[in-house]
Amino acid sequence: MKKKFDIIAVGRAAIDLNAVELHQPMEKTKNFKKYVGGSPANIVIGARKMGLKTGFIGKLSDDQHGRFIMNYLEEKDVDTRGVVIDKEGHKSGLAFTEILSPSESNILMYRQDVADLYLSPEEIFEDYIKQTHYLLISGTALAQSPSREAALKALLLARKNEIPVIMELDYREYTWYSREETAIYYQLVAQQSDILIGTRDEFDVLENKQGGENQATVSELFKYRPELIVIKHGVEGSFAYEKNGNIIKGKAYKAKVMKTFGAGDSYAAAFITALRKGESIKTALKYGAAAAAIVVSKHSSSEAMPTLEEIKALIAAQD
């Protein structure tokens, strides 16, 4: 069946307000530049720029911020038919960032009662999910009901229609009540997903432990549905584990780093783009790392997403 989308993501689209003045704490910062943010939204914005056809499912506030996000998604040609406008006064999330140094950035999120966590299962439609090759679920969408049930419904519909599910662990501590609770939902969804992408720390959250070890993590998860697990280790690179036992190591590329956030979202966008275009996992790891190297050298996460040509040029220059 010819499908309309390569990937549809479920989760949050929000606002990033990134400090314009660099290398000082937020207490002193007076100027912030506004961008669309939210990890799953960033991923489909990036994947679209890299050439995939993408759609987004999420809930936005019925206000200036919600309209800013909607307009940006439309401008970037991310399909918004799955986007719902909140009619109960819930606000879209805000993320203020401070860029203290090239290796230290902090994010201060305003996510009290946010609109994205009010996406409900009634707002998830099989006809829409059916039209995609991959469904991406952000771990944060599982943090609270009814968004949790909405994400689970999307997962069930993907499974029913034999659509591979990618879980991006995307752990945001303040959205959850406890690590215990997070580990339960992370494990349930990870066990039912085909591809998992997360940092080593995020897999520790999934396992509800500290200092976990990759081989033990993947051996446990491979007892269930996952076929491919990507574990990221920041500047040290990343590993892809296949169910058949293959382990592929990916290196990080050199970058003139401005800030650290945005790496994970650009990595996921490019990794998925490569997979969808039929590239090898080794190449997908390169695309992911190269896209991240480009985004950490720029000011935003969404607007900074590179094209496939830029990704390939960076790989050619550094390999």
Ligand SMILES: Nc1ncnc2c1ncn2[C@@H]1O[C@H](COP(=O)(O)OP(=O)(O)O)[C@@H](O)[C@H]1O
């Ligand atoms: N400072 C950096 N310079 C170059 N590449 C980086 C840097 N930080 C991260 N990356 C790349 O981005 C990937 C994902 O980064 P990581 O920090 O593990 O994820 P997240 O942003 O989700 O926490 C890394 O595997 C690496 O390839």
Ligand SMILES: O=C(O)C[C@@H](O)[C@H](O)C(=O)COP(=O)(O)O
């Ligand atoms: O995900 C959010 O809500 C905020 C993002 O838009 C922000 O840019 C960010 O934290 C990116 O996350 P990362 O790619 O995992 O570093």
